[in-house]
Amino acid sequence: MKHNPNMPSPPPRDWTVLTMMLLLAVLVVASFASLPLKWRDFFTMEAVNGTVELLQGFAPPDLSSGFVTKTAWATVETMAMSALGTLLAVVAGLAFSLPASGRFGGVARGAMRSMLNVLRSIPELVWASILLIAAGLGPFGGTLALAAHTAGVLGRLFADSLENAAPLPEQSLRANGASATSAFLYATLPQTLPQMLSYTLYRWENNIRAAAILGVVGAGGLGQMLKYHLSLFQMQQAATVIIAMLLLVALVDAISFAMRRALTR
Amino acid sequence: MLELRNLSKSYAGGRPVLDRLSWRFKAGEFVAIMGDSGVGKSTLLNLIAGLDTPDVVPGESPIVIDGIPMSGLDDDAATRLRRARMGFIFQAFHVLPHLTLLQNVALPLLLNGLPTARAAEMLDAVGLGGRGHDFPHQLSGGEMQRVAIARALVHRPALVLADEPTGNLDPDTAHSILTLLRREIKATGACAIMVTHSQSSAEMTDKILQLSKTGLQETTIVNPFAQ
Numbered sequence: 349m350k351h352n353p354n355m356p357s358p359p360p361r362d363w364t365v366l367t368m369m370l371l372l373a374v375l376v377v378a379s380f381a382s383l384p385l386k387w388r389d390f391f392t393m394e395a396v397n398g399t400v401e402l403l404q405g406f407a408p409p410d411l412s413s414g415f416v417t418k419t420a421w422a423t424v425e426t427m428a429m430s431a432l433g434t435l436l437a438v439v440a441g442l443a444f445s446l447p448a449s450g451r452f453g454g455v456a457r458g459a460m461r462s463m464l465n466v467l468r469s470i471p472e473l474v475w476a477s478i479l480l481i482a483a484g485l486g487p488f489g490g491t492l493a494l495a496a497h498t499a500g501v502l503g504r505l506f507a508d509s510l511e512n513a514a515p516l517p518e519q520s521l522r523a524n525g526a527s528a529t530s531a532f533l534y535a536t537l538p539q540t541l542p543q544m545l546s547y548t549l550y551r552w553e554n555n556i557r558a559a560a561i562l563g564v565v566g567a568g569g570l571g572q573m574l575k576y577h578l579s580l581f582q583m584q585q586a587a588t589v590i591i592a593m594l595l596l597v598a599l600v601d602a603i604s605f606a607m608r609r610a611l612t613r
Numbered sequence: 614m615l616e617l618r619n620l621s622k623s624y625a626g627g628r629p630v631l632d633r634l635s636w637r638f639k640a641g642e643f644v645a646i647m648g649d650s651g652v653g654k655s656t657l658l659n660l661i662a663g664l665d666t667p668d669v670v671p672g673e674s675p676i677v678i679d680g681i682p683m684s685g686l687d688d689d690a691a692t693r694l695r696r697a698r699m700g701f702i703f704q705a706f707h708v709l710p711h712l713t714l715l716q717n718v719a720l721p722l723l724l725n726g727l728p729t730a731r732a733a734e735m736l737d738a739v740g741l742g743g744r745g746h747d748f749p750h751q752l753s754g755g756e757m758q759r760v761a762i763a764r765a766l767v768h769r770p771a772l773v774l775a776d777e778p779t780g781n782l783d784p785d786t787a788h789s790i791l792t793l794l795r796r797e798i799k800a801t802g803a804c805a806i807m808v809t810h811s812q813s814s815a816e817m818t819d820k821i822l823q824l825s826k827t828g829l830q831e832t833t834i835v836n837p838f839a840q
Contacts (some may be wrong), residue, residue, distance in 0.1 A: 423730065515705075515739075516705065516707050517707055517709055519707075519711075520701065520703055520707030521709075522664070522692075523662055523664055523695065523701040524695065524701050524721055524765065525693070525694075525697065525699060525721065525725075526692075526696070526720075526724050526726075527689075527692055527724075534720065538709070538711040538712075539710075539711070
């Protein structure tokens with residue numbers, strides 16, 4: 349199309365974006381081509397019948413009082429693991445976020461951010477595998493695994509919140525004679541607290557799900573029960589555990605949503 | 614009350630901002646400092662408050678407050694001196710948004726370990742009596758500056774530093790704020806130094822000092838408030 353000289357020139361075409369899009373498309377096609385995905389086998393009558401048979405095995409869930417009580421205790425254990433893991437992570441994350449936000453100089457900031465990167469780059473399952481060797485089987489190792497990974501995530505998020513907080517209220521308190529600690533506690537921390545609480549609740553939601561999975565590697569709670577009953581093909585008991593997981597996640601999601609809404613009001 | 618003796622300040626690269634500045638400020642006087650942008654007015658206030666450090670001249674104390682040389686103080690001691698003897702007022706108010714007006718005004722009393730009853734009296738004095746439980750977002754700019762003034766004066770500081778306190782306010786509100794500031798300063802006997810670009814604001818003080826590259830010079834003013 350001919351350019352109208354009375355109008356401003358069109359922006360220059362950005363070939364970098366086009367190249368990136370093209371490379372991404374090639375990557376997606378190559379991924380499908382390189383993996384042995386047997387889509388045809390997945391939709392055979394034999395596979396469909398097998399799936400239906402497996403799903404039928406889950407019904408009805410085992411609702412005997414003994415098993416429901418056992419599942420309820422495992423639910424409490426999973427809940428406790430996630431809550432305690434998150435609490436430990438909040439304490440550690442807050443402590444780590446101070447140097448990571450540059451409050452003790454550039455060197456401490458860089459070193460702490462690198463450490464936080466390491467903590468959060470290792471997934472909870474890997475942390476659990478490592479810590480189960482040190483702490484033994486059971487919920488203690490799982491709790492520590494959740495705390496280690498979440499401390500890395502929250503430390504980074506808290507540090508970013510502190511860095512992004514308006515600096516002038518703290519400076520004004522310093523000018524009026526507040527010590528560095530008082531100025532931080534009165535001016536900067538209250539600014540960032542709602543955001544920090546919101547991050548904490550969100551991570552607690554994630555940790556509930558993660559705690560359920562961690563049981564699979566022996567860290568206790570619902571995950572451990574699920575692995576046990578699935579490995580013995582006790583599908584009705586496994587169904588009860590899965591329902592408990594769904595209810596727990598839904599409950600925590602609802603609580604977290606309500607609390608975050610209250611905080612932003 | 615406050616004495617500047619050959620006060621100099623240079624920034625990185627050796628660019629001098631203040632060059633051998635000397636002046637003696639008396640207790641109970643309200644002084645305006647005027648001057649072109651970039652001449653060093655805010656730097657001067659920050660140096661007096663101990664928020665910035667002057668160029669070191671061996672054997673000299675360029676800032677002396679109530680006989681105490683600022684240069685001899687470490688960060689903690691400078692903080693304690695500011696807390697007990699100074700009040701700072703800013704152009705952008707810097708009232709803490711998560712605290713009520715009463716809590717904002719009470720803050721210097723809490724930091725000094727003093728009883729907080731005077732906070733309500735100060736709010737009353739600045740015309741915000743009965744609004745102690747309101748939050749800053751419920752206030753206008755002028756009302757917020759009233760809170761900032763109450764906060765700066767509540768612990769009866771000997772020295773009040775104000776950096777463009779009416780810069781964000783319309784002329785009528787600015788006039789009423791400065792009338793209030795003047796009344797409170799005279800009531801507490803504090804020395805107040807106000808940096809301003811506004812001639813009409815400066816004319817409400819006792820004395821106008823012009824800051825330039827050659828130093829501080831007093832300019833004659835005739836105003837109904839000058840004593």
